[in-house]
Amino acid sequence: MSIIDKAAAQFRERLSGELKYVECAEWGEKDKPLKVYYKPAINFKAQEKIYALVNAGKSSEAVCQTLIIRALDEEGNHLFRQTDMPKFMHEVDPEIVAGIVTQMQPDEDDVATLKKS
8 A cells, every 4th residue: 555545544534533523502402402413623625615715814704604514413414505695794793613613622723723824
């Protein structure tokens, strides 16, 4: 097996591991917070979408894009679609979105760090 194949296999294994989750009381039912699941990593292609927004000075959109890309249900299906972006940008509490995204990324560069660069 070549080095690139080993590297790809390692990343596939990382992505196929157990989903992590963040609880969001504000978006859940009474006494039952919503669990927003996510994988522990995302690939370069997904990161590129986020970084492009940050580099274009669209930090808020980058935060929303991160949630759209990463947020999953317990079965691993996406909770949001790209078409949800306008609603996120105009109708959803930015503090809640940023809080979820920040909790998803404790071991990666979080969006706040990206905003500074």
